[in-house]
Structures are given as C-alpha cells and as structure tokens.
Amino acid sequence: xxxxxxxxxxxxxxxxxxxxxxxxxxxxxxxxxxxxxxxxxxxxxxxxxxxxxxxxxxxxxxxxxxxxxxxxxxxxxxxxxxxxxxxxxxxxxxxxxxxxxxxxxxxxxxxxxxxxxxxxxxxxxxxxxxxxxxxxxxxxxxxxxxxxxxxxxxxxxxxxxxxxxxxxxxxxxxxxxxxxxxxxxxxxxxxxxxxxxxxxxxxxxxxxxxxxxxxxxxxxxxxxxxxxxxxxxxxxxxxxxxxxxxxxxxxxxxxxxxxxxxxxxxxxxxxxxxxxxxxxxxxxxxxxxxxxxxxxxxxxxxxxxxxxxxxxxxxxxxxxxxxxxxxxxxxxxxxxxxxxxxxxxxxxxxxxxxxxxxxxxxxxxxxxxxxxxxxxxxx
Amino acid sequence: xxxxxxxxxxxxxxxxxxxxxxxxxxxxxxxxxxxxxxxxxxxxxxxxxxxxxxxxxxxxxxxxxxxxxxxxxxxxxxxxxxxxxxxxxxxxxxxxxxxxxxxxxxxxxxxxxxxxxxxxxxxxxxxxxxxxxxxxxxxxxxxxxxxxxxxxxxxxxxxxxxxxxxxxxxxxxxxxxxxxxxxxxxxxxxxxxxxxxxxxxxxxxxxxxxxxxxxxxxxxxxxxxxxxxx
Numbered sequence: 001x002x003x004x005x006x007x008x009x010x011x012x013x014x015x016x017x018x019x020x021x022x023x024x025x026x027x028x029x030x031x032x033x034x035x036x037x038x039x040x041x042x043x044x045x046x047x048x049x050x051x052x053x054x055x056x057x058x059x060x061x062x063x064x065x066x067x068x069x070x071x072x073x074x075x076x077x078x079x080x081x082x083x084x085x086x087x088x089x090x091x092x093x094x095x096x097x098x099x100x101x102x103x104x105x106x107x108x109x110x111x112x113x114x115x116x117x118x119x120x121x122x123x124x125x126x127x128x129x130x131x132x133x134x135x136x137x138x139x140x141x142x143x144x145x146x147x148x149x150x151x152x153x154x155x156x157x158x159x160x161x162x163x164x165x166x167x168x169x170x171x172x173x174x175x176x177x178x179x180x181x182x183x184x185x186x187x188x189x190x191x192x193x194x195x196x197x198x199x200x201x202x203x204x205x206x207x208x209x210x211x212x213x214x215x216x217x218x219x220x221x222x223x224x225x226x227x228x229x230x231x232x233x234x235x236x237x238x239x240x241x242x243x244x245x246x247x248x249x250x251x252x253x254x255x256x257x258x259x260x261x262x263x264x265x266x267x268x269x270x271x272x273x274x275x276x277x278x279x280x281x282x283x284x285x286x287x288x289x290x291x292x293x294x295x296x297x298x299x300x301x302x303x304x305x306x307x308x309x310x311x312x313x314x315x316x317x318x319x320x321x322x323x324x325x326x327x328x329x330x331x332x333x334x335x336x337x338x339x340x341x342x343x344x345x346x347x348x349x350x351x352x353x354x355x356x357x358x359x360x361x362x363x364x365x366x367x368x369x370x371x372x373x374x375x376x377x378x379x
Numbered sequence: 380x381x382x383x384x385x386x387x388x389x390x391x392x393x394x395x396x397x398x399x400x401x402x403x404x405x406x407x408x409x410x411x412x413x414x415x416x417x418x419x420x421x422x423x424x425x426x427x428x429x430x431x432x433x434x435x436x437x438x439x440x441x442x443x444x445x446x447x448x449x450x451x452x453x454x455x456x457x458x459x460x461x462x463x464x465x466x467x468x469x470x471x472x473x474x475x476x477x478x479x480x481x482x483x484x485x486x487x488x489x490x491x492x493x494x495x496x497x498x499x500x501x502x503x504x505x506x507x508x509x510x511x512x513x514x515x516x517x518x519x520x521x522x523x524x525x526x527x528x529x530x531x532x533x534x535x536x537x538x539x540x541x542x543x544x545x546x547x548x549x550x551x552x553x554x555x556x557x558x559x560x561x562x563x564x565x566x567x568x569x570x571x572x573x574x575x576x577x578x579x580x581x582x583x584x585x586x587x588x589x590x591x592x593x594x595x596x597x598x599x600x601x602x603x604x605x606x607x608x609x
Contacts, residue, residue, distance in 0.1 A: 018439075021473025033517050035386070132382060254438035262434045262445040336446075341405045343441045 006072070013069055017076035021297030025080030031085060032201035033346050036193065038162060039084045039201050042117075045247050046088045047118045051077065052123060053111075055099060055236070059117030060107050067236055068298035073241035073264070075291075079254075084294025085244055090159035090202070092240065093169045093358070094121040096233040097178055101221040108273055110165055110180055120279055122163035124181075125230055132363045133154075139209065141170035141177060146216050150171070150180065150187075150209040156199055156357075161190050161204035167220070168209070175224035177272055187212035191304040195347045198349030238311035238358060242294035242318035245354040246287060249322045252329035252347050253283045259333050268331070279328045286325070290318040309371040316364035319354035326351040400534050404442035406431055409608030414534035415442075425450055427528045427535070428608045452524045454540045461519035462606070468516055468546065469599045471509035476588050478502030482563060483585065486570035503557050510550030517543045527568030535605060542598050556584040 056062025078085035130136035139152025191206030300307035326347035329338030409429035432448035
C-alpha cells in the first residue's frame with residue numbers, strides 16, 4: 001500500500017516555508033535579480049526560522065531533517081526565487097560530504113558553528129576544464145609533513161564569496177581526495193561574482209588555491225575516497241535540486257494560471273482558449289510527475305536504499321519540466337512574459353541552470369543508462 | 380561611481396519606502412511603482428501615469444498585474460498650474476540653500492570682500508518665495524489629483540501631500556529663524572552666534588534647511604515619477 005499524504009509535521013513544514021516565501025523571498029526576488037546583491041538578510045531570516053542547514057544532525061545543533069523534508073522546504077522557497085533558494089540551500093551541498101564522511105571532530109568543528117550563527121560554506125569541485133567530468137579535476141594536494149599543500153582553480157563555486165569553508169576535491173598523486181579548507185587559510189583567493197544568465201541572487205565565483213596549507217585532520221575519509229564522497233553527496237542533494245526545479249514549475253504554473261484567468265482576449269478569458277488551457281494542464285501534470293520522482297528519490301535515500309538512478313531521473317526530468325513550464329508561462333503572458341517587469345522572464349533565465357548544475361541533464365541520463373546496463377529486465 | 384551612490388541611497392531609503400508604501404508592484408505599462416494598498420475593493424488599481432486598469436493578484440507572493448483596460452481621454456488639468464507652480468519651491472529652495480551655504484562659509488572664513496549682507500537679503504527673499512508659494516502649488520496639485528486621478532487615494536499622492544506639509548512647516552520655521560535676525564547679523568550678513576541661543580538658532584536653521592532639501596528633492600523625484608513614470 002502506498003501512502004501519498006504528508007504527515008502533519010511535513011504539512012506544517014511546508015506551510016511555514018510557504019509563509020516565509022510569500023513574506024521574504026518572492027517580494028524581494030526582482031530586486032535581487034536586478035542588483036545581483038547577495039540576499040544576506042533573507043538568509044538571516046531563513047536561518048532564524050530554521051530553513052538553513054536543515055540536514056545537519058541534531059547532535060551538532062541542526063534539525064536533522066530527512067531529505068524528503070528538505071525537498072518540501074526547497075520547493076516552497078524556490079517557488080519564490082530559485083536564486084535566493086540556491087543562496088539559502090548552498091550550505092547543504094557542502095555540508096553533505098562532511099555529514100557523510102566527516103569524523104565527529106570535523107563535524108563538531110565545521111558543522112556545529114553553522115547552526116549557532118549565520119555562516120556559509122561552499123562545495124568546490126568544478127574546475128574550468130572539469131565540470132560534468134569530475135574525474136578530470138587537476139587541483140593538487142601534496143603531502144608536506146602533517147599538512148597537505150593545495151594548488152588549483154575551482155570555478156562556478158556557489159556561495160564562494162561568502163563561505164567560511166570549502167569542501168575541495170583535489171588529487172593526492174592520482175587519488176582524488178576530499179578536504180575541508182577554511183576560507184581564511186593563506187593562499188585562498190576569491191574571484192569576482194560571475195554574471196550568469198539567471199539566479200542573480202546566487203553568489204557564484206572562482207576560488208583559487210595557491211599553496212594553501214591544509215592540516216591532515218581536515219581531510220575527509222582516506223586518500224582516494226574523494227570521488228566516491230563527491231558522488232555519494234549527489235544522491236542526497238539531487239532530490240533537493242529536483243525540488244528546486246519543481247518550485248520554478250510551480251511558480252510558472254501559478255503565475256500563468258493567475259494571468260490566464262483574468263486576462264481577456266476575443267471577449268473571453270484567456271484560459272477559455274484550449275491552446276492556453278492545455279498548456280496549463282500539461283504543466284500541472286508534469287509538475288505532479290516531477291514531484292513524485294523527487295519525493296521517491298528522497299524517500300529511498302531516507303530509507304537507506306541506493307537512489308542513484310532515481311535521483312538522476314528526478315533531477316533531469318524536473319529540470320526539463322521547469323524549463324518547459326517557464327517558457328510556457330512566458331508564452332501565455334505574451335508580451336508581458338518577455339518584459340522584466342513581470343516575473344515570467346526571470347523564470348526562463350533561472351530554470352536553465354537546473355539542466356546544468358549538479359550534473360547536466362545528459363550526465364543524469366548517462367547514470368540512468370549505466371544502471372540499466374546492469375539490469376536484465378526492468379520490473 | 381554615480382550608480383554606486385544611487386545604490387547606497389536606494390538602500391538607505393528602502394526601509395522608509397517600505398513603511399510608506401507597504402508592498403509594491405510595478406505597472407507593467409509605464410513601470411510606475413504602485414502600492415498593493417492602491418488596489419480597490421474590486422481588486423483593481425488604475426495607474427495614475429498611463430491609465431492602465433490593473434487587476435492584481437499575488438500567487439505565492441509574486442505580483443501578477445494584469446491590464447484589463449486602459450483609461451484614455453482622461454480629464455486634463457484645467458490650467459496645468461501644478462506642474463508650473465511646483466518648479467518654484469523645487470527650484471528656488473536649493474538656491475536659498477546655496478545662499479545660506481555661502482554665508483556659512485563666509486562666516487567661517489570671514490572674507491570681508493564678499494557682499495554678505497546682500498547675499499543674506501537675497502537668500503531670505505528666495506527662501507520666503509519658495510516657501511510662501513508652496514501652498515499655491517499644493518492647492519493646484521490637490522485640484523489636479525481630484526480632476527485627473529479621480530481623487531483616488533494613491534500612496535504616492537499621500538506621500539506627496541505628507542512631504543508637502545513637511546516642506547511648508549520646516550520652510551516656515553527656516554524663514555522665521557532667518558527673518559528674526561537670530562541666525563545672521565542684519566548688518567554684516569554673517570552668522571551672529573554671539574550667544575548660545577543664537578548659536579542654537581543657527582544650528583536649527585541649517586538643520587532645517589538640510590532636512591527640507593531632502594524633502595524637496597524627494598517631492599521633485601516623486602512628482603517626476605507621477606508625470607513620466609519610472
């Protein structure tokens with residue numbers, strides 16, 4: 001028997017996140033989109049309300065929310081603005097490797113303070129020549145005494161300018177290894193904010209490591225565990241990315257629906273035209289499908305089951321649906337969908353990144369196919 | 380540089396604006412910033428600049444204004460007195476401030492060669508004109524508001540009225556201080572400050588001018604928005 005209902009606690013969490021979104025996120029979305037200003041005050045309020053660092057275990061001061069609960073919060077916040085949502089949720093991606101592979105000392109040192117005051121951390125894996133192909137990372141870590149010395153360039157690092165520490169994937173000889181690197185270490189150089197197509201509230205920068213000394217105690221797992229940790233992280237975070245994309249779809253649907261019910265053309269409401277109403281029906285149906293994929297992927301990992309295929313399915317499907325929905329929303333709004341005074345065009349710009357970050361859609365399909373190749377019969 | 384300064388000013392003004400306007404949305408036609416409070420009981424607001432009749436909903440906090448009609452051939456001001464009259468206080472007041480500033484510098488540096496007595500008289504005259512004519516400007520504005528905008532209680536109009544009243548009160552105070560002779564010596568035109576009371580009067584005078592300069596600048600900016608949109 002399958003139960004599709006939310007528990008009272010989950011329902012409460014959704015409502016709290018929705019109230020926060022309506023009060024803080026959506027009303028400020030256009031301003032942050034235009035100015036590119038990092039939404040620190042909104043993050044502070046999210047922190048105060050417990051919407052940041054949701055995955056940090058309770059013994060380190062966090063809420064220890066399940067991945068599914070995190071998805072519910074993320075979907076709501078990203079319905080208001082996925083750029084602000086990314087700024088709020090950026091910590092989760094960098095905290096996941098520490099939660100998964102960190103020692104109790106590492107967790108106490110790097111996770112616990114983040115639950116006491118507003119702080120940021122960043123996941124620094126991508127490099128200029130190594131995006132989807134993570135195995136190509138060139139950043140080196142050379143063992144010198146009891147320290148490692150890191151050299152390399154990380155690119156498109158979310159929250160990179162404001163982070164207090166980074167999860168860094170580097171090569172120790174040929175072994176990919178994960179490190180926690182405090183941002184105030186000598187030799188850490190943060191670049192300027194990248195001007196991206198969308199999600200302007202999100203802070204994306206280049207971070208350069210020049211002879212950065214990292215104590216051995218800050219290494220995550222053993223030498224050579226880095227790639228596995230980085231990939232395992234995605235099984236936990238991709239359902240959340242799918243949920244963020246679903247937030248965009250939900251925003252697109254709500255905006256288009258609100259518009260189509262009030263705008264009149266040819267002496268009738270816009271929604272009375274099948275060409276418009278069918279678009280709305282498709283958006284709703286695809287949103288439901290994308291949600292179920294995200295929820296299932298989250299539920300699997302919460303129950304200790306491998307979800308690599310389901311997380312990839314959820315991520316690419318929800319991303320594609322968000323992109324389609326944003327474009328359909330802009331189309332329904334007509335000229336108003338193309339002006340930056342209305343929220344539709346921002347959705348189009350914001351949605352695109354979901355098909356790219358945390359593994360491009362093509363990578364997700366490769367993961368699904370890789371799983372299929374090990375399957376005789378799909379049941 | 381200018382953009383940075385405008386950003387800083389925008390950030391400083393934001394909390395005040397939020398209190399004055401509440402939640403806002405933008406007219407999708409002329410881009411004038413309107414308040415949610417401008418929406419009437421039928422869920423409609425009429426943009427005072429372009430006449431767009433806007434139906435407003437905010438699903439998930441996203442303002443979605445839909446233009447359902449356009450008010451065209453709206454009543455025009457009979458004499459267009461307000462746009463012309465408003466330039467008197469908006470234009471003259473900064474000149475008066477400039478005169479007061481020159482007198483302040485002259486008083487500090489004491490250059491005997493400057494015609495300070497003449498500047499002091501001229502400053503008072505310009506100041507009195509700027510403040511004295513402002514009730515006429517306000518009356519003309521109220522008349523236009525009733526005729527052209529149907530007397531709708533827009534937040535932007537309320538803000539203008541509040542700032543106008545503030546301008547008259549503070550301006551009146553500045554004129555009174557100046558005319559009393561407590562701030563500037565009538566003989567030399569320089570700041571008197573012979574007693575603590577006169578010093579206090581001088582400080583109050585310049586503080587009043589500074590605040591009113593911000594007030595009149597805001598009035599000009601808001602009035603410009605109301606005519607041309609954003």
